[in-house]
Amino acid sequence: MTDQPKSKEEEWRLALTVGETVPRRFHHIAGFLPSNPRCKMCNAPFKGWGGLLMRMMGRRQSRKNPRYCEPCAFQEAGGAEVEISMLFADVRGSTTIAERMSPANFTKLISGFYEVATEVLVHNDALIDRLVGDEVIGLFIPAFAGQNHSRRAIHAAQELVQRLGSGKTALPIGVGVHTGNAFVGVVQGAEEGINDFTALGDNVNITARLASLAGAGEILVSDVSYRAAGLDFGDLERRSLMLKGKSEAIEVHVVKAESK
Secondary structure, three states, rough: OOOOOOOHHHHHHHHHOOOOOHHHHHHHOOOOOOOOOOOOOOOOOOOHHHHHHHHOOOEEOOOOOOOOOOHHHHHOOEEEEEEEEEEEEHHHHHHHHHHOOOHHHHHHHHHHHHHHHHHHHOOOOOOEEEEEOOEEEEEEEEEHHHHOOHHHHHHHHHHHHOOOOOOOOOEEEEEEEEEEEEEEEEEEEEOOEEEEEEOOOHHHHHHHHHHHHHHOEEEEEEEHHHHOOOOOOOOOOEEEOOOOOOOOOOEEEEEEEOOO
């Protein structure tokens, strides 16, 4: 009796939960090779000697999809619904900050935010979904971040707040962390041949709203994520939040960088 061929969705689910497409070890090691920018899916660097090494291995930056290497960019649109953890981080009061600085200095400040966020997310084996405006989005997928992806997401949020709280890149940021099912995969862009790897669904929207409600230095962690992580930070502040479009309140734990 021969095995039945896997459907595309089954292949994606295995790739996202077990890591058959991009080995977790490769993704992790590639994160330590110089330098940015990198393939959004496999983490292969495009610049520096690391980029040269990747080109020798056939992972050249795609011309059509410059955010990916060619092997990853050529994947057909598709994906699967899997449980992941998500991290959204927003700069609080970015409009006011921009008004007080020259455009060049504000751009430099935001670039520093991106640089620190990239380092933290890569170190914690997250896939970077987006670096745009004053927002950063990280996806903690089981194939890369492990089965305890919720804990990795919370620790990454703490590290991000801690590192951005002082020094040249000091910025007031609010972070939202949530765990739940989402469609994860490659979606077809508006232009032919331009695809993007992302996560879609209600739980993604919930995470974004948590981040928008977090004060400077706050990490709003949904009760689902906190319980899944198996953490015990003691007597944390708890809030019951009514989110737009939701009929029931979302319970969150207010975590700080120093919470242990």
